[in-house]
Amino acid sequence: MSRVDERLDEMERTVVREVPDDITITDVAFEGPELVIYTQDPRAFAERGDLVRHLASELRKRITVRPDPAALDPPREAESDVQAVIPDDAGVTDLDFHQDTGEVIIEAEKPGMVIGSRGSTLREITSATGWTPEVVRTPPIESATVSNVRDFLMQEREDRRDILERVGRQIHREEMSDDQWVRITTLGCCREVGRASFILSTPETRVLIDCGDKPGAEDEVPYLQVPEALGSGASSIDAVVLTHAHLDHSALVPLLFKYGYDGPIYTTEPSRDLMGLLSLDYLDVAAKEGRTPPYDSEMVREAIKHTIPIEYGNVTDIAPDIKLTLHNAGHILGSSIAHFHIGNGRYNVAFSGDIHYSDTRLFNGAVNEFPRVETLVLESTYGGRNDYQTDQEDSERELKKVINRTIERDGKVLIPAFAVGRAQELMLVLEEAMREGDIPEVPVHLDGMMWEATAIHTTYPEYLRDELQERIFHDDTNPFLADQFNHIDGGEEERQEVADGGPAIVLSTSGMVNGGPIMSWLEHIAPDPDSTLTFVGYQAQGTLGRRIQNGRDEIPVGNSNGRGRQNTVALNMDVETVDGFSGHADRQGLENFVKTMNPRPEKVLCVHGDESSVQDLSSALYHDYNMRTFAPKNLETFRFV
């Protein structure tokens, strides 16, 4: 009998011992990091409210209870019983019964009302029907991504269960090595921004953290081919952890499956959906630019199928010797700091991913309290000695000035923005400014992927800033749903209409003016001297955005595939740059994050920044806080313990 089966046996004995005699346990099994308990008496289980919590703490496992099919009411009968239990206000939009697992997926506009206080409504559902409810939110703005992901996962349930069982057995396998060490290997994003990727390894386990591309240098990808990574076979990686969905962290995660990886991806639920959205767009852009995409959309589906979503703060076994906890990073929706607790506390490492330390309108600031942490791997995007950003308050004032000035002269404000993160932050700024009368109420048009990205934000409000949640849940006023926001879904015609119309604000991708619908907007608006092109984000070297900032006064339009001469239009708009809307902590924020971190780490690896930024930050942290700091190169391996 294998060690896993022995362990399951032992757990089953504990479960049988701990549950009252009127509950029959038929089996226990691992599914991913969870323990699934099969019972003939789901109702009796549900009626004892504390039982699952008690078993979870006894077994130190997250627990799912699944009814035996025999214990279930038939779906048709159950459906009306479920509806009867749930308050009408919950706004149930879909019920989906899965005979194989005994689960009913309930999609509702207000999931909280389906759950009830401390899960009381959920238990009532099980008591009434035998079925195990699982609740998801109906996106307040319809999201193709969310519904595609949900439909796909439903359709792949069987496959997915196989994956989870396999992963579950892997996680709970016997530890083979007597040896003890912890290592981090840098596969990318060292002394550079982009292609984030690390391996955390012990004698037992290898975890890949992030796997991104490098915007503007698509051939510079993480060093996956070295033996430490996939060079020794994709199956030698036990788990992938994704800190957040930005492409410089996520773009090549699907590629792993093309290379034969077949294990889990741990990330938050919104990161999973955003990864789906952004990586499909990544393939699209590659195709449009005539590059061969490194993988196809089938691999994106594989990635989604292999994702095991975990919530902030939940300690999750991902290997016999590693527990993972994700914490809010404040950077974009679902962004996480990944904390690894290794070998029963032998060592603790936190990977910051990208962080914003202070609160923004969208998100609470990054968490920097951990039970333990000896080594911190810290992003350094703005780690340079002069990388201090304007206060967002000042930036907002400046932006409002630009908008007022433009609208006064009947112009339009065109803002290139990234679809995920900055666009939503700006929406909150604009919504408030209009609500408080700081700027006139004019239409705000959203073009490109940002509408879809916003829809995903509204699907996961529990990942937003506390105050924002408060407004959404208790005041029932969701700023993203404000009337002035308009989704440009009518293509060129609608853009022409907007261009021909009165004052308006347009947010459009791409954020660095290197492709996307912003090009059409410029074609329409560039000649208008009353309008303003307003940059609110970093414009990288080599992008059109940067060239415009540097004074370029014409815009390429129309056919640009190299045949025939490139047409251009004159850029007569005002060009303004309003800094301070970054999703990254600035130098002060990074220092504050470390200074107030609890506990203070012994070692800090400064990564994800230009050479001078990581060097500056590394030496500042060393001098000011007396910690051992490093500015690794790619392809180095650090050993701890």
Added chain:
Amino acid sequence: MSRVDERLDEMERTVVREVPDDITITDVAFEGPELVIYTQDPRAFAERGDLVRHLASELRKRITVRPDPAALDPPREAESDVQAVIPDDAGVTDLDFHQDTGEVIIEAEKPGMVIGSRGSTLREITSATGWTPEVVRTPPIESATVSNVRDFLMQEREDRRDILERVGRQIHREEMSDDQWVRITTLGCCREVGRASFILSTPETRVLIDCGDKPGAEDEVPYLQVPEALGSGASSIDAVVLTHAHLDHSALVPLLFKYGYDGPIYTTEPSRDLMGLLSLDYLDVAAKEGRTPPYDSEMVREAIKHTIPIEYGNVTDIAPDIKLTLHNAGHILGSSIAHFHIGNGRYNVAFSGDIHYSDTRLFNGAVNEFPRVETLVLESTYGGRNDYQTDQEDSERELKKVINRTIERDGKVLIPAFAVGRAQELMLVLEEAMREGDIPEVPVHLDGMMWEATAIHTTYPEYLRDELQERIFHDDTNPFLADQFNHIDGGEEERQEVADGGPAIVLSTSGMVNGGPIMSWLEHIAPDPDSTLTFVGYQAQGTLGRRIQNGRDEIPVGNSNGRGRQNTVALNMDVETVDGFSGHADRQGLENFVKTMNPRPEKVLCVHGDESSVQDLSSALYHDYNMRTFAPKNLETFRFV
């Protein structure tokens, strides 16, 4: 057509262009790092003395010329012609004709006389017979190791040729990667002594440097199982380089072949033979101590079959992007500093192996001049702040005092010594002391493997110190052949005889009194208060030698396998310790090595020393010479370039 074949074609065209019209070239091929030229006219080739040298410099390859079989005189006829050309004084002891390669292996007591001035006699042999001569030395002291290795290699010639051709194609393969980096991964001997092992890697190539065990901690072996090493498959290693034959550098080289490695081992010829001797003994000792040896003797033969011997100073292609040069390290016979010239000079790394910087009686001091070197990986055995050794001159004076005192009272001097290195150094000390009348001429008995090791030393006099070579070659007085040296080959009976006889000196293994014939000698001599037990080498923690130094006054004898009570004899001998005969540079020597190194390296990795030794040396070199220094842990990876 593969890149290798294209390259060979190109080389063949060059050869045909450069040789005179009367020489017909039939083929060219790679064999290991060399280019083999096949010709129908070996005699014409030989008669143009400079032609091979000219081709070598033109093609930047080492060149071997092989005759077509048709061009050869029949062996019987050739034999008398060869004998006629070689002066009688050369002392030819064997001729071996190999029809397949057209080579005749000539074993002679004086190889120099077979070679002639600048190879003139060799060329005469080819002129006369068509055969290509290869000369080896007849060991002045019969060596089972040398003759076994030679016989084995002759018997395996075909296999070996296949290996060399395969390796040759590997070395000259096309470079696949545009990427450029150089990394060193530490697999052992960091912050510890023993289990030396490193990987030097580029995008193209991975080289394993050394693969030793850890004496006294046999289960602590290099980290071969990590993906950077063999974890990604043994075939991913391109080459093994062995700095010297001591077991803490060589013991697990044969294990690589058990794990599926099938590539070349580059080392010096004496290191190859010593590796054979020591690793077979290693298996023997493991078996005697009841441990399961990690491999069997078949693997030692594989290692020998895969060895490509290279001489000090010969720049050798070992991969498309790496050239290896071995330089004298002054530590033991054949010991080398391995210098790697990477990517056409992109980077240069030297691995010191173990070194002795100043001259000893046996060897010239370690080489520290290189064309270029950016990073030095430096042994630190005696790198501690107080690791200064007694001058060998003082030590010798002290030793002679001990010997005189003992002999005056009719006692015997029993010296535990390591078979390879220190035993031969002591032989030179004793021979001189007797010759110069500093100590009486008494028999010096050599027991254990040291006689065999001495025989190997006499086989390769060109690896000994200049002055010693001078004596051997020109004065024809080989100190190792002095009359007083006696090989104990009569077992217990002979030992008893010596013990019962008059004053004598006995050198016996093991050097730390943990097994070997020294145990028998102690059983015989320990009770004799007129005799002296003299330690001349480091006694490690846990060995009987150390316990005796610490005052233990009885010696276990006879059956010690745990059944029955251990018998003991009283140790009444004088116990003396004479330091200063180390094969390692002391702290001063290490500093001098670095200080006078030309060019001075930018970075130094201090390895192969206790934690405090590497730390001390690392910080001293940093402060005194302003270089970047490191004290790596095992399992770290450093990137250069």
